[in-house]
Amino acid sequence: MAELRTEEEQLEAIKRWWKENGMSLIAGVVIAAAGVLGWNAWKDYQANQAEAASMRYQQLLNIVSQNELEADELAQAQELIGAIIDDHGKTLYADLAGLVEARLAVADNDLTSAKTALGDVIKSTSREYIRSLARLRLARLQLATGDPEAALATLDENIASSLAAQRADVLGDVYLALDRDEDARKSYQQAMTLAEELGQPLYGIQLKLDNLGTQEATL
């Protein structure tokens, strides 16, 4: 800058530079600022939504983590579930709330509502794994309400392979209810193998298998 001799000349140079470049520089800053502000506003809105869902969900967890629920707690939990599903429909919160709804219905001895809740999760969720889990639980409910055929159909739908051990276990129960002992045995055996492979132990599977009796040990 030594070649710029006087202060006036320097000032003049700066003014000239600003005249040539100022507008575009300002434009750049304004565009960026507008973009960032807009983005932040959108993020804020989303964060607010998410926070509301999170608070409700956390409250719900606090309630259902207790062993026994009073009537008013049950009502409060159901209200929270309704709010989460209605206001935050596409989120994982909504899916999980739907699963919890089924469990509350079971605790209330209302298996029909439990089936409806799981059916809704299966319909509405975009997450394959959650759908698989809901199907597995739905099949158990169908079996318990005297409809093994429906349970069989549910288990025939797509269920994540990481849940295969549990699926085979429930399938064995379904076959047993249909008096298909040989299929039940095969299913239980498969469940045991899968449980070992997947590292997901199943409680009581050996009992079920033993009770079917094995011909190998007979004389």
Next chain:
Amino acid sequence: MLQSIRDRSKSWGAKIIIGLMVAAMALFGADALVGFFTSGENDVAKVNGQSITRQQVELEVQRAIRSGQVPPDQERALRNQVLNELITVSLLDQYTDDGGLHLSEEQLDQVIVSLPEFQDQNGRFSQDLFRNRLASAGYTPMSFRQALRVDMQRQQLQQGLAFSDFTLPSERERLGELQRQTRSFRYHILSAEDLEAPVEVSEAELKAYYEANAQDYRRPEQVRLKYVVVDRLQMAEQAEVDEQALRSAYERRADNAERRVSHIMVTFDGERSREEARARLEEVQERLAAGEDFATLAAEYSDDASTADEGGDLGVISRGFFGDAFEEAAFSLDVGQVSPIVETDNGLHLIEVTELDMPSFEELRDELRDEVALSAVGDEFNQRVQRLIDESFAADDLKSVAESLGLELHESDWVSRDGGEAILAEPGVMDAAFSSDVLEDGFNSEVIELDEDRRMVLRVADHREAAVLDFAVVRDQVMAAVKVSKQRDALLELARARVSALRDGEAPAFEWQRADSVSRQSGSDIPPAVRRVAFRLPHPQGDEPVYGHATLGNDVAIIALDAVDSGDVDEQYEGIAVQMAERLRAQAAIQALLDDLRSKAEIERL
């Protein structure tokens, strides 16, 4: 680069880009841009495109080591485990983020305030405790909040999966029924004496068995190793340590040993001037010199009300509590000596050491020797390790390296990949021996860090492939196996004959052992294998029992199952069983989600 930016900055486009960068720096800070341009170099893995950096892994490894849960020599295994965990965590975080899980600052505050780790004795949140605990765990408040946030998000997911599970009344009923079922049966054990003639084994049968079960008589791939070890402890043992060094080590330790002290304190503000206080203590010094007792004088002169009546006793002290002047005096005294007058913030003191917690020199001799020797060989150890690294890399053999470094050249017997003993069984050794550089190319191994104090280099002296052992070598083993198997077959045959006779209505030619209404759990002297089979036989129909057999070592048991009954209800036991079943299902629901995410994810290890 700057010049080219200046040249191009004449265009509109470039000006807008510069404007954007200016704005970005103003709004997000320079970090954002720096981070943007430097990412990617330090990644150890990518999970669906999201990086896991070396620093992340290191940080967790250091945390685990500092927490004392992991010995440093397992660092490599730990690093792998940490990386796996980080991948898992990253998958879950992506899942929860995509699912819109989120925790607000207020929710985090609530959690932080409620954590017992950050609460004082009164159960109140303490800011100081919070900062100290975080600092010692290597967190800043910001990074801790972030870690807590993702952790809570994962918890929300996991709890949702777990708490939403249920056990249906019918399932509970069925599980209970099976669990409390009882069975009544009889059994009889047949052994070798029940056979008419002992089993005979022909040479042809042995050969046939040997050939059919060749896999059981394999010898794995094996190597013979030569190796050298540089061992700091061994070097220390051989090092010469002179008496003078031991003495000074002892003194250093004695200087810092805990000691019990008494003091006489005279304060000097307000009523008494400093000179008066000093005069008062000089009086005490005179009376001490005249042979009077320190404790008695403490009672008479000391202004420290809490100790004056205890003979001035302050108890056992270690460094770091009483201020420099006091400690300098106290830690330079021997037992029974009294210090000159010492000044502290509290006033003037005379200090006496009454007990010293220091074993004698002879008692400590061995310990001191190790300590001195270890620190003396430190440099030499490092130099030798460096020479070992250089020379073993350059040399075509290990003998010259051993001679040059003055190390013993060890030779091993044949060892297989999983079969080393003693030092050869330590982690990393057989991996090195069977690495392609060492096994196939015949090089010296890299220097193996067994632990802080030992380094090893090995090479393969001899190698043999896996092979089936010759029949002659294993004939005895084969014989034993064939005998057992034939005896079992013969006993089983006998069992069939006996059962068939029973079915024909003949009286049993043997005595039954009875087991009435036995449950799965109830303790009794029934052999476990018999009970297991009794519970696996089909339910008897009508009066006819169901016959079965169980193998007990070399013997065979005949079992007659008479009845299957539903046992007594045990509410408590069944409640526990249901809980177990639920917990396992909940764990499986979480585990299966992880497996599902892993199977669908793109995981790149770099």
